[in-house]
Amino acid sequence: MPKMKTNRGAAKRFRRTAKGGYKRAQSHLSHILTKKSSKRKRKLGKTLQIADNDVKQVRRLLPYS
DSSP, X not given: OOOOOOOHHHHHHEXXXXXXXXXXXXXXXXXXXXXXXXXXXXXXXXXXXXXXXXXXXXXXXXXXX
């Protein structure tokens, strides 16, 4: 059997957590920052856990994580 391929786009966006979940970065922090409040920009810098509905799909994209 050949090895399964990891989806490289997903590998750059998601990381496995110690408890087996997946964490992700948030969007909207790369440009047009002048109209966004400091509070909003600060909160966008934090990582979040992906939704429970998406775990199955991400696990399929990252078979070795």
